[in-house]
Amino acid sequence: xxxxxxxxxxxxxxxxxxxxxxxxxxxxxxxxxxxxxxxxxxxxxxxxxxxxxxxxxxxxxxxxxxxxxxxxxxxxxxxxxxxxxxxxxxxxxxxxxxxxxxxxxxxxxxxxxxxxxxxxxxxxxxxxxxxxxxxxxxxxxxxxxxxxxxxxxxxxxxxxxxxxxxxxxxxxxxxxxxxxxxxxxxxxxxxxxxxxxxxxxxxxxxxxxxxxxxxxxxxxxxxxxxxxxxxxxxxxxxxxxxxxxxxxxxxxxxxxxxxxxxxxxxxxxxxxxxxxxxxxxxxxxxxxxxxxxxxxxxxxxxxxxxxxxxxxxxxxxxxxxxxxxx
Numbered sequence: 001x002x003x004x005x006x007x008x009x010x011x012x013x014x015x016x017x018x019x020x021x022x023x024x025x026x027x028x029x030x031x032x033x034x035x036x037x038x039x040x041x042x043x044x045x046x047x048x049x050x051x052x053x054x055x056x057x058x059x060x061x062x063x064x065x066x067x068x069x070x071x072x073x074x075x076x077x078x079x080x081x082x083x084x085x086x087x088x089x090x091x092x093x094x095x096x097x098x099x100x101x102x103x104x105x106x107x108x109x110x111x112x113x114x115x116x117x118x119x120x121x122x123x124x125x126x127x128x129x130x131x132x133x134x135x136x137x138x139x140x141x142x143x144x145x146x147x148x149x150x151x152x153x154x155x156x157x158x159x160x161x162x163x164x165x166x167x168x169x170x171x172x173x174x175x176x177x178x179x180x181x182x183x184x185x186x187x188x189x190x191x192x193x194x195x196x197x198x199x200x201x202x203x204x205x206x207x208x209x210x211x212x213x214x215x216x217x218x219x220x221x222x223x224x225x226x227x228x229x230x231x232x233x234x235x236x237x238x239x240x241x242x243x244x245x246x247x248x249x250x251x252x253x254x255x256x257x258x259x260x261x262x263x264x265x266x267x268x269x270x271x272x273x274x275x276x277x278x279x280x281x282x283x284x285x286x287x288x289x290x291x292x293x294x295x296x297x298x299x300x301x302x303x304x305x306x307x308x309x310x311x312x313x314x315x316x317x318x319x320x321x322x323x324x325x326x
């Protein structure tokens with residue numbers, strides 16, 4: 001009997017060791033250049049080979065929720081708190097040592113999520129498609145009926161980018177201007193289709209994160225410009241999180257630590273134009289983007305946005321729009 005117990009304990013020990021040694025799987029919303037940059041840093045810094053599953057934030061978080069009895073992934077990267085807040089029961093708090101380099105106002109209570117970078121909402125303009133119109137300088141310009149069907153943005157029901165944008169606009173603008181702007185929008189089911197659609201000339205304007213806009217400017221498309229609206233725009237931290245019961249164990253936490261590291265955030269800035277969440281990186285040392293202090297920012301309440309998500313999306317769905325696009 002003692003021998004059987006000892007054998008059982010030994011097997012349990014091997015199982016625990018296997019879990020600790022397992023390579024982590026990252027569920028990610030990020031584009032290929034960003035993913036590959038981070039994979040390389042994780043390999044070099046932590047010695048881990050990461051598996052990758054891609055998709056939209058809503059789709060991936062619902063997948064994690066569906067798998068909660070037997071988690072298949074270890075890390076979710078990344079989305080806004082206003083989207084992730086509804087999935088806290090399948091995520092695990094983790095106070096990474098790298099959080100010491102982050103501003104206190106980017107952290108969330110109990111460190112349920114870890115700030116991986118900061119996004120700025122921008123208006124991406126294709127000047128070849130203005131057709132005699134002046135480029136918009138502010139949000140209220142886009143409420144003019146002449147823009148109907150010429151502006152694309154991601155579906156807020158499936159994209160944290162889209163949700164951040166429309167929630168922020170609903171708070172910044174008066175009701176009439178907000179509804180007039182929404183009536184001009186074409187809603188895309190894919191976040192990545194927004195900057196691509198503007199870059200290819202399908203739309204004159206896209207409302208998207210700075211990182212998505214700037215990639216085309218950096219790529220040499222001189223007809224693409226980035227507008228930071230004069231009345232203010234929105235910033236939102238984008239977070240990674242540990243999946244509750246992550247099968248990779250400690251290696252899942254090492255993956256989070258590496259995602260937050262200075263090395264990974266510099267690579268993300270250089271390759272994917274992601275503004276760091278860390279305070280020890282100067283953006284202008286690596287890319288030609290304005291420093292955050294020079295951009296007028298309208299503060300939005302991420303916790304309120306998360307609490308109000310279902311109600312807000314129902315109200316959004318009822319508003320008239322110019323159309324939808326795949």
